[in-house]
Amino acid sequence: MPSLKPLLIVLGAAVAAFVLSGSRAHAQATTLHGTVGPAFNISLVDASGNPVSHLENGTYTIVVDDKSEEHNFHLKGPGVDQFTPVELVGTFTWTVTLTDANYTFLCDAHPTLMKGTFGVGNAPPPPTTTTTTSKPPLPPPGKLVGTVGPGASISLKKSSGASAKALKAGKYSVSVRDLSKAQNFHLIGPGVNKATGVGFIGRATWAVTLRKGTYRFQSDPSKARVHGSVRVS
Numbered sequence: 001m002p003s004l005k006p007l008l009i010v011l012g013a014a015v016a017a018f019v020l021s022g023s024r025a026h027a028q029a030t031t032l033h034g035t036v037g038p039a040f041n042i043s044l045v046d047a048s049g050n051p052v053s054h055l056e057n058g059t060y061t062i063v064v065d066d067k068s069e070e071h072n073f074h075l076k077g078p079g080v081d082q083f084t085p086v087e088l089v090g091t092f093t094w095t096v097t098l099t100d101a102n103y104t105f106l107c108d109a110h111p112t113l114m115k116g117t118f119g120v121g122n123a124p125p126p127p128t129t130t131t132t133t134s135k136p137p138l139p140p141p142g143k144l145v146g147t148v149g150p151g152a153s154i155s156l157k158k159s160s161g162a163s164a165k166a167l168k169a170g171k172y173s174v175s176v177r178d179l180s181k182a183q184n185f186h187l188i189g190p191g192v193n194k195a196t197g198v199g200f201i202g203r204a205t206w207a208v209t210l211r212k213g214t215y216r217f218q219s220d221p222s223k224a225r226v227h228g229s230v231r232v233s
Helices: 005-029
Strands: 031-036 042-045 058-066 074-077 080-083 090-098 101-106 115-120 142-148 154-158 170-178 186-189 192-195 202-210 213-218 227-232
Touching: 042 101, 042 115, 074 090, 080 090, 154 213, 154 227, 186 202, 192 202
Parallel strands: 031 058, 142 170
Antiparallel strands: 031 042, 058 090, 074 080, 074 101, 101 115, 142 154, 170 202, 186 192, 186 213, 213 227
16 A cells, blocks of 8 residues: 555645745735825725725734825724824834724825725725825915934925925925924025024924025034025026
């Protein structure tokens, strides 16, 4: 009678491969991907890239790609309240447990423009599963973000995150993030002379009118090396 040992080895290897394959498929199936920005867009998709409209009860990994300092990604519902900070960009990973209910993801800064919903388990279908909105016209004034620190660093950027090297003349709101007690943020140019204090850490918002010419932003204690400029036309 032929030995059963080789057959058992083959069957064992097949079962192990099946279990491993199933565990990998499960891990992939329970990972969802959220995206917000850089424009007025927000979405939540599954591992295949399909918009999420309904999920089974269970534990999920949510990987969020936050691409804008003007928006954030907020997932909320029964037992879940996870969000990225509005002023930060980057990749964030959460582990959440979803139960029979409808869940909402939205941008807290623009909740009526950027939101979506999905159902879990036996919950009734949500009223909408729209996950992307078109970008509305930019309201005046334009928005700029100035940052100084940590360390000897300084920047002035547009709301899109692009460096503000060239701008059109007009009214702007400048949101300043001062992250260093040793530095300050000083914006100087035609008709503008605004600065945070050395030793101050926090935020400041200025309403300015930029005219044609060159504007300089600098840290006064280190202005020879911590500075930049923007051309306004």
